[in-house]
Amino acid sequence: MAADLATMLGIYVYALYALAAYSFTYRDNSFFKFAEHTYVATSIAYNASVAYGTIRFTAVEPILTGKNFTFLIPLLVGALFIFFFSKKYFWLYRFPIAVIAGTGFGLAMSGTISAQFMAQILATIPPQLKLYVVHPTLGFQGMDTLNNWLIIIMTIGTLAYFFFSIPPETALGKAARTLGIVGRWTMMIAFGSAFGNTVMTRMNLFIGVYKNLLRDYTSFIGFTVLILVVATLEGQRAKKAEQKA
Amino acid sequence: MSYRRKEIPIVLTTILAILVICSVFFKVPEVQQAASQLQTWTANVVVNFAVIVGFIMVIKMHKSRIDRRKPGDKSWMFSAWLIGLLIVYVLLGVYGVESSRSATPTRDPTFRWIYDNVIVSLDSSMYSMLAFFIASAAFRAFKARTKEAAVLLLSGAALMLYNAPAGSVIFGPLAPQFNLLGEWILNVPNMAGFRGIVIGAAVGAISLGIRVMTGRERGYLGGGE
Amino acid sequence: MSLWKRLEAVDVRMIYLVLWILVGIPLLSPLYLPLSISPDTVKYHDAVEALPAGAVVAFGMDVSPAGYGGELGPQARATATHVLRKPVKVIFLSFWETGAPLIESVWKDPFVAALIKTKEYGKDYVNLGWIPGTETGMASFATDIWKTAEKGDYKGTKLADLPIMTNVKTVDDFYMLICIETGTPGGPEYLRQWQARNPKLKMIVGSLGVSVPANMAYVASGQYMSILRGGRGATEYQRLLNIVTPADVQGADAMTMSHVVVLAFLAIGNIAYFATKKPKTSGGKA
Numbered sequence: 137m138a139a140d141l142a143t144m145l146g147i148y149v150y151a152l153y154a155l156a157a158y159s160f161t162y163r164d165n166s167f168f169k170f171a172e173h174t175y176v177a178t179s180i181a182y183n184a185s186v187a188y189g190t191i192r193f194t195a196v197e198p199i200l201t202g203k204n205f206t207f208l209i210p211l212l213v214g215a216l217f218i219f220f221f222s223k224k225y226f227w228l229y230r231f232p233i234a235v236i237a238g239t240g241f242g243l244a245m246s247g248t249i250s251a252q253f254m255a256q257i258l259a260t261i262p263p264q265l266k267l268y269v270v271h272p273t274l275g276f277q278g279m280d281t282l283n284n285w286l287i288i289i290m291t292i293g294t295l296a297y298f299f300f301s302i303p304p305e306t307a308l309g310k311a312a313r314t315l316g317i318v319g320r321w322t323m324m325i326a327f328g329s330a331f332g333n334t335v336m337t338r339m340n341l342f343i344g345v346y347k348n349l350l351r352d353y354t355s356f357i358g359f360t361v362l363i364l365v366v367a368t369l370e371g372q373r374a375k376k377a378e379q380k381a
Numbered sequence: 382m383s384y385r386r387k388e389i390p391i392v393l394t395t396i397l398a399i400l401v402i403c404s405v406f407f408k409v410p411e412v413q414q415a416a417s418q419l420q421t422w423t424a425n426v427v428v429n430f431a432v433i434v435g436f437i438m439v440i441k442m443h444k445s446r447i448d449r450r451k452p453g454d455k456s457w458m459f460s461a462w463l464i465g466l467l468i469v470y471v472l473l474g475v476y477g478v479e480s481s482r483s484a485t486p487t488r489d490p491t492f493r494w495i496y497d498n499v500i501v502s503l504d505s506s507m508y509s510m511l512a513f514f515i516a517s518a519a520f521r522a523f524k525a526r527t528k529e530a531a532v533l534l535l536s537g538a539a540l541m542l543y544n545a546p547a548g549s550v551i552f553g554p555l556a557p558q559f560n561l562l563g564e565w566i567l568n569v570p571n572m573a574g575f576r577g578i579v580i581g582a583a584v585g586a587i588s589l590g591i592r593v594m595t596g597r598e599r600g601y602l603g604g605g606e
Numbered sequence: 607m608s609l610w611k612r613l614e615a616v617d618v619r620m621i622y623l624v625l626w627i628l629v630g631i632p633l634l635s636p637l638y639l640p641l642s643i644s645p646d647t648v649k650y651h652d653a654v655e656a657l658p659a660g661a662v663v664a665f666g667m668d669v670s671p672a673g674y675g676g677e678l679g680p681q682a683r684a685t686a687t688h689v690l691r692k693p694v695k696v697i698f699l700s701f702w703e704t705g706a707p708l709i710e711s712v713w714k715d716p717f718v719a720a721l722i723k724t725k726e727y728g729k730d731y732v733n734l735g736w737i738p739g740t741e742t743g744m745a746s747f748a749t750d751i752w753k754t755a756e757k758g759d760y761k762g763t764k765l766a767d768l769p770i771m772t773n774v775k776t777v778d779d780f781y782m783l784i785c786i787e788t789g790t791p792g793g794p795e796y797l798r799q800w801q802a803r804n805p806k807l808k809m810i811v812g813s814l815g816v817s818v819p820a821n822m823a824y825v826a827s828g829q830y831m832s833i834l835r836g837g838r839g840a841t842e843y844q845r846l847l848n849i850v851t852p853a854d855v856q857g858a859d860a861m862t863m864s865h866v867v868v869l870a871f872l873a874i875g876n877i878a879y880f881a882t883k884k885p886k887t888s889g890g891k892a
Contacts, residue, residue, distance in 0.1 A: 146498040153499055157506035161513045161622050173459045175503040176439065177466040182500060184436045185474020185492070186703045187429035189484035190738050193757035194425040210422035214430030220603075221437065227386035230602045232427050234390035235397060236742075237593065237601050239423045242401025243745045245590040247798025251829070252583040255797075256576055259827030283565075287573045287826075294577025319577065324529045326574025328536025329566055329819050333836065334515070335537075336544040336815035337677060339864035340837035341509035343629065343857055344675035345502075350633055401745075405802075413749070420746035421753050424739020483762030485735050487707040496707055501671040504704070508672035512864070516625050517618045520871040524879040534876070538869060544815065544838050545865035546858045547639030560642055567822055576823040 144352075151355035154345050155363055165367035260291050293318030391596040398594050436471070440464055470495065539566055610878040621871065628867050632859035636852060639859050646825070647842040649832035653782075653810050654685065659693040661781035662774055666796070667698060667712065669705040673788035673814055680840035680854065681812035682708075682786045683715040688847055689784065690721035690731070695770050697780075699734040701743055701791045706736035706760065717849050728768045735760035740791040744799040748777035777804045786812040793821060797829055812839070837861055 156171035195211050198204035213235055219228040258264055265287065269280040297319035302309045349356045397419065403409070404416030443460035450457035470492075477489030487493040525531035542548035543563030549556040592598040657663065665686065669678045689696055700706040710733070713722055725731055734755050737743045746754040751765075751774060758764045765771040773779060777800045787793050793811045801807050808831055813821050815836025824830045834843060841858045844850045 142494060146494060149498045150502040153502040154506040157503055158510065158513075161510065162619060169456070169459050170462070171503060171506075173463040174466060174499065175507060177463045178470055178495065178500050178503070180436055180439055181467050181470035181474060182486075182496065183432050183703055184471050185478065185486040186484070186706075186736055187432040187738075188471075188475055189478040189486055190736070190757060191426055191429050192478060193484040193762065198756070207422075207426065210426035213422075214427045217430045217434045220434050221441075226603070227390075230387070230390040231393065232430065233602060234393040235419075235423055235427055236431070238394040238397030239401055239419055239742050241394070241590045241593050242398035243405075243420070243741055243799065245398070245587055246402045246405040247741075247745075247795075247802050248583045248586050250802045251797040252579055252794065253587070255827050255829055256580050256583070256823060259823075260576065264827075283569050286569055287576075290570055290573030291576045291580075294574050295580060297577075298581055319574075320529065321532065322570050322574040322577075324532040325536045325566065325570040326578075326819060328533040328538075329540045329571040330816070331533070331537040332540025332544060333815040333818045335541055335865065335868050336836050336838065336861070338509060338512040338515055338816075339629075339868070340815070340857075340861060341505060341672055341676035342512035343633070343837075343860045343864065344677075344679070345505045345509050346629060346633060346860070347853065347857065348502075348505075348675070350630075417746065417749045417753070420739075420742055421750065421756075424737075424743035424746045424754065425756070428739050428742065481762065483735075483760065484757040485706070485760045485762070487710075488761070493707065500704070501675065504671040505675040508670075509676070513622045513625060516868055516871055517621045519868050520616075520621055520875040521614070521618070523872055523875065525876055526879075534872065538872060541865045541869055544836070545862040546641040546838060546841055547862045548865060549642065550640060556642070560644075564645070567819070568826065571819050572822040572826050575820045576826070579820065579823050 147352045148355045151349055151352065152359050154349060155356075155359045159363045159367055162364065163367050163371050165363070165370050167363045167366060260288060289315075289318060290322040293320075294322050295319070297323070387599065387602060388596075390602055391599065395594045395596070398590070436467075440467065536566060536570075539563060543567075608882070610881040613874060613878045614882065625864070625867055629860050629864050632863050633856050636855045637859040637862075638855060639862055641841060641845060641858060643842045643846060644835065644839070646832050646835060647839050647846065650810055650834050650839070651688070651843060651846045653808065653831045654688045654692070654784075657689070657692045657694050657782065661694045662779055663689060663694050663696050664780045664783045665689065665696050665698045666783060666785040666787070667700045667705045667709050668702045668785060668787045668792050669700075669708055670702060670788045671704055671708070674705075674708050674711070677814055677837040677840060678786050678788065678812060679708075679711075680837070680844065680857070681834050682712050683718055684840060684843045684847055684849060685784055685786065685812060685834075686712050686715070687717040687721065687849055688843075690718065690725065694781075696731040697734060697770065697774065698731065699747075700736050701740060701795075702788065703736045703738070705788075709733050709735075709760070728763070729770055732768055732770050733760045741795045741799060744791060744795055748800050748803050751775055751777075777807065780804070780807055782808040782810070784810055784812070787817065788814060789817070792817070793824065793830065797824065801829065810834075 153171050153174065156167040157175075159165055159171075160168045191211075191214075195207035199207055199211075213232050216228050216232050219225045222228075265284050267281070267284060269277040269284065271277055293315045296312045296315035299312050299316070302312050304310065304313055400412065400419065401416050404413045443463050446460040447457045447464075473489065473492045473495070474486035477486035477492045478484065481488035487496055523530075523534060525534050540563065542551070543560065543566075549559045549563075552559045589598065593601070667682060669682070674682070686696075698709045698712075700709060712718055722731070735757075737747055737754060739746060743754065751771070755765055759768060780800075783796060783800060785793050785796055793809075793813070796809065801809060809829065810831050810833070811821060811824075812834040813836065815838070818833065818835045821830065821833050825833050834840060837857070838861070841854065841861070844854055
């Protein structure tokens with residue numbers, strides 16, 4: 137019984153917040169501001185709660201049970217974050233930032249070189265990318281060969297588009313400019329495909345919410361009417377106030 | 382001495398970055414152990430303290446809005462609601478962590494209920510609002526004013542038809558050929574363009590890392606002395 | 607004022623209303639439109655199907671609630687159904703704090719729940735919950751899982767009390783990584799910190815549609831074995847596994863309708879633009 141009530145209440149609360157958020161597309165109104173502030177509060181509180189849980193059971197628990205006192209070091213470093221709010225000792229806040237930045241940059245740089253730099257370049261040149269594709273039984277594959285050549289030219293073209301340090305009047309500069317034109321057209325097609333995929337994602341996000349709103353028609357229609365009426369009245373009041381001023 | 386205020390953190394950043402890089406490229410057990418310990422401490426403890434700074438900043442910001450309220454202006458009530466809800470939900474989360482004896486506050490049913498019906502609802506609807514703006518932009522803003530824009534639009538339209546589960550149906554008997562065109566756009570020009578961008582971004586990330594390690598990039602340390 | 611000029615000046619809220627109505631039609635009454643299966647989805651399916659018995663699979667639920675509700679939820683539920691059908695060990699985890707509770711949401715799916723009943727928690731599958739630290743956390747996890755997950759699983763049970771974790775100490779002990787990703791940290795971060803350390807680690811990715819164009823570079827280079835392309839990929843995968851529900855059909859039809867609506871707006875907007883565009887004068891400016 138309690139579980140059914142919690143589920144029903146959950147459906148109503150879900151509908152209220154979703155429609156309050158969407159009401160921004162009609163006009164800015166109090167319901168939207170309420171939803172916006174709720175979103176900020178619950179998101180930050182959620183993140184703070186999981187952060188508390190992690191610190192509590194990763195670092196504090198081993199110290200309290202006497203298993204591992206070395207966690208005092210990261211706890212003290214992390215505690216220096218509080219000096220962000222001090223004008224006199226603000227510089228102490230830079231130490232935990234330096235720890236996070238140093239570790240993060242080191243990891244990102246070392247991983248990027250192999251995973252995103254070398255791997256992608258190797259995938260654009262032979263032997264990984266064949267310049268002449270022959271199937272063992274079907275023979276020469278014209279379309280695959282053409283595609284591979286297009287990939288090489290288009291990738292180099294995209295990179296050449298961002299070469300700004302070669303003087304354009306030199307032979308190399310002119311070649312880079314020509315390849316850059318190929319790169320520009322390649323990127324137009326790539327960004328077009330990115331746009332097409334973005335439409336799919338955003339529409340699917342909307343469809344996901346819409347499906348949940350249709351779980352209960354009473355809450356959907358009821359809250360829609362309520363929010364539209366309140367938003368319209370607020371709009372009319374604001375217009376009157378503007379006209380008076 | 383004022384040089385310690387920025388220079389020492391920069392040196393610390395560089396030393397730690399070099400330690401981590403060496404642990405990846407050189408198989409020295411002591412270096413790898415030190416780097417592993419550094420990563421565990423940073424990930425599990427230090428990073429989580431940054432969240433608490435954000436928490437306090439938001440409370441301070443909204444408290445100052447309440448303090449600066451003018452007569453007749455009711456917007457301070459939203460800030461009061463935010464601060465109240467923030468504190469209540471955090472206390473609920475702390476209770477969830479302590480009562481379940483786990484690092485997971487969602488083990489508490491009330492905390493989980495609020496996550497499922499408030500956070501999920503708001504997160505989904507805030508991000509999905511872009512669907513409406515995309516639809517209105519498609520009508521008002523996405524015009525083929527130049528040849529490049531036309532190519533972008535045609536490529537986008539082809540991908541939209543390809544992505545729609547039944548999009549190729551409009552081509553009737555040519556549907557398989559249209560699907561091949563969609564595959565070709567994704568696997569050849571799109572892939573080549575984004576490969577160039579990924580390589581360029583990798584070069585940018587490496588050069589930014591070098592700039593940070595040599596102290597030329599100091600923005601991450603915050604302003605002031 | 608001509609029709610085209612009036613169309614260009616239409617209130618933007620009418621456009622939103624048209625979207626609400628037309629996308630709502632298939633959600634109320636499914637149209638059962640046809641669907642073809644793309645090669646990438648077939649490869650994704652085959653990669654999971656080829657998992658050998660006893661393999662250790664990391665299932666990364668690196669999702670936001672918004673991503674889960676849209677495209678990644680169906681992908682995650684379908685992938686979990688398929689993986690749990692295989693005699694493998696599955697370690698669920700998340701590097702997104704908002705993604706960790708959604709692992710339990712995946713388990714509540716009817717198809718997944720039926721399979722979970724046949725498995726033993728701690729022996730066949732486990733949920734390590736949120737691993738903090740984003741990319742740094744990934745690197746820490748890759749080099750020493752037990753130290754990074756010191757807090758235990760999502761219930762607080764220590765790893766020593768979970769038999770599945772006995773021989774899983776570093777990323778070298780994983781056969782495959784399934785990454786359902788919303789953004790950062792996600793696939794590229796796993797490539798940098800996991801696959802760079804263990805080049806034999808197989809990786810398949812369930813991706814948001816918006817990330818698909820960039821992810822194709824990793825698919826083409828072989829770093830990802832394959833990819834599920836957003837909502838379309840999820841729909842195709844459900845068909846391959848034969849786990850399509852009426853709600854999924856409604857979602858797929860609504861996806862088609864929404865794309866048709868946007869295409870129609872694009873077409874009308876551009877026709878109106880060209881119809882109302884002033885011809886260039888001999889002075890050169892329009």
